[in-house]
Amino acid sequence: MKPKSYRLFFRGIAVALFGLSCLAAAQTSASRPPKGPGNIVVRTKFGGQIFGFDIDQNGTEGVLADVKLFNSGKVLSAVETFDLKTGKILKVLNKEENGDNDIVIGIVGTSAAIVEREVVDCPTCFVSKRPYRLISPLDANKYTGLWKPPHFDKNDIVFGLSRNQGAPMAAFIVLDNIFPGFNNFVFSWDLEKNTFGPEIKMTDPNFEPYLTPVFALDTKTDTAVLAGDVGCVEGCSPDIGLVDLASGEFSHFQGLGVGSANGIAVDSEDGIACTTTSEDANVQFYDLKTQTGFTELLPGATNGRIQSGTDVEYDPIHKLFLVGQPFSSTAAEGSSIQVYDPKGNLVESVNGFGSSALNLSFSYIALLPKQRSGFVNAPPGLRSFTY
Numbered sequence: 001m002k003p004k005s006y007r008l009f010f011r012g013i014a015v016a017l018f019g020l021s022c023l024a025a026a027q028t029s030a031s032r033p034p035k036g037p038g039n040i041v042v043r044t045k046f047g048g049q050i051f052g053f054d055i056d057q058n059g060t061e062g063v064l065a066d067v068k069l070f071n072s073g074k075v076l077s078a079v080e081t082f083d084l085k086t087g088k089i090l091k092v093l094n095k096e097e098n099g100d101n102d103i104v105i106g107i108v109g110t111s112a113a114i115v116e117r118e119v120v121d122c123p124t125c126f127v128s129k130r131p132y133r134l135i136s137p138l139d140a141n142k143y144t145g146l147w148k149p150p151h152f153d154k155n156d157i158v159f160g161l162s163r164n165q166g167a168p169m170a171a172f173i174v175l176d177n178i179f180p181g182f183n184n185f186v187f188s189w190d191l192e193k194n195t196f197g198p199e200i201k202m203t204d205p206n207f208e209p210y211l212t213p214v215f216a217l218d219t220k221t222d223t224a225v226l227a228g229d230v231g232c233v234e235g236c237s238p239d240i241g242l243v244d245l246a247s248g249e250f251s252h253f254q255g256l257g258v259g260s261a262n263g264i265a266v267d268s269e270d271g272i273a274c275t276t277t278s279e280d281a282n283v284q285f286y287d288l289k290t291q292t293g294f295t296e297l298l299p300g301a302t303n304g305r306i307q308s309g310t311d312v313e314y315d316p317i318h319k320l321f322l323v324g325q326p327f328s329s330t331a332a333e334g335s336s337i338q339v340y341d342p343k344g345n346l347v348e349s350v351n352g353f354g355s356s357a358l359n360l361s362f363s364y365i366a367l368l369p370k371q372r373s374g375f376v377n378a379p380p381g382l383r384s385f386t387y
Contacts, residue, residue: 036352038373038384042087044068045080046095050377052104055366056111056138057165060084062366062375063113063138064382065102077102079115081141084368084375087382091141099125106161108170109191111137114147116158130154149187149196162217162224163265163313168192171217171224171245174199175209182209186224188245200248205230206239213241214264218271218288222246225288227261227275238277240286253291256284258304263312265321272342274321276309283309283323285344296344301329309338317369320347322387324365324376328353335378337365339387350387353378 044050048068055062061081068076078095079102082088094102099122105114112134119129132147149156149172160173171188184207188197206228207213213228226241238261241252255261259279266273266288273286273293281301286293301307311324321340328336331351339347353376367374373386 035348035350035387036385037354037378038386040085040087040375040384041380042082042089042375042382043380044078045089045092046076046078048076048078050382051077051102052106053364053366053375053377053382054104054107054113055084055368055375056107056113057368057370059111059137059139061090061138061141062382063104063107063115063135065104065115067101075099075101079104081135081138082382087384093135093142105132105158106163107138107165108161108189109168110166111139112191113138114158114161115143127154130156132158149189151199159212160215162215162219164217164219164268167217167219169217169219169222171215173213173215173224173226175212177209184209184211184213186215186226186243186245188222197245198248200224200243200245200250202226202241202243202250204239204241204250204252206252207241214261214275216264216266216273218266218268218273220268220271223288225264225266225273227255227264227273229260238275240273240275240291242288255286256293256295257282259308262308262310263324265312265314267314267316267319267321267342269316269319270342274312274314274323274340274342276312276323278305278308280304281307281309281329283312283321283338283340283344285340285342294344296340296346298323298325298338299330299346299349303327311365313365313367313374315367315369315372318372320387322350322365322367322374337376337385337387348387350385353383353385 044066048066051065051067053064066078079093081090099120101118103116121128155178157175162171184202185199213226224243227238238255240255257277259277262276271288281304282295284295307329309323323338330349335353337350375382
């Protein structure tokens with residue numbers, strides 16, 4: 001009888017443990033909101049268009065630029081912070097109606113936001129100054145200083161930055177918009193030491209001025225990763241560029257897909273880059289060490305140009321690439337976000353942004369990886385979502 005008693009005893013423990021594991025799984029599933037657009041909508045204070053935004057992955061706030069053009073020609077420009085839980089505007093940092101524009105560049109490091117101000121002098125209405133301001137930390141809800149990379153002047157226009165919040169170093173790609181010698185250059189900023197790396201000019205034709213290559217950072221190797229082309233019109237593929245931000249060493253290899261590169265993100269831990277192309281509705285995955293890759297058609301896509309992907313962002317906690325798709329191939333209408341793992345497997349499709357988002361370009365998918373959520377610019381404002 002003793003062996004039987006032991007068997008019943010251990011069987012009872014197994015059943016109990018199984019029941020507890022099921023309960024835990026059910027609770028975890030129940031605690032995670034269903035994937036798709038959320039109920040939080042951020043509307044600008046003065047009803048203008050959003051000229052750049054970002055959200056603090058290490059805090060509770062976001063920041064946006066609110067720019068409104070009136071029929072009279074007057075321009076209102078404001079910078080505003082907002083609450084990530086409610087979407088409410090918390091503070092108007094500044095408001096001008098003199099023709100100047102504000103542009104939110106983004107958040108880097110731990111809660112440091114960079115805002116560009118374009119000071120316009122009329123009657124010529126040319127930009128006479130381009131100061132870059134810091135809000136650090138963001139929840140200070142006020143400008144805390146100026147961001148001053150060496151040699152910057154009114155002709156230096158930041159058009160890309162690395163989306164790697166929390167890392168001690170950030171990287172930027174800049175157009176030096178002055179004649180003669182127009183050029184794009186990249187550089188790094190060590191936030192802890194407040195030191196800047198060398199300005200590395202892009203002399204390869206695929207990354208020259210006015211081609212605006214997409215840009216990301218491999219934080220493990222401190223390498224800028226770019227995807228660009230020499231003015232692709234039809235039937236060509238992007239070039240993938242690699243720039244050592246310390247030495248300036250540049251290399252490149254032939255990319256995949258058809259059309260211009262629309263978006264890029266990097267999984268630094270595994271050395272994987274993910275891109276999208278404009279003419280074929282494909283998403284590409286590259287091993288940066290071997291400089292090889294493969295391409296995958298976005299799920300259900302039948303129209304390469306219309307259903308192509310745009311912005312790509314990486315969630316390093318759950319190891320997921322999120323690909324913006326303005327014209328969905330997995331929903332009857334509206335926009336979607338397609339989610340992939342670093343091996344190129346489709347994980348899920350986040351649908352339901354609705355017909356009002358049909359023209360949404362997904363210029364930026366702002367992520368909160370810890371909450372497996374984020375925000376996109378979907379009319380009538382910023383819209384929350386989960387994945």
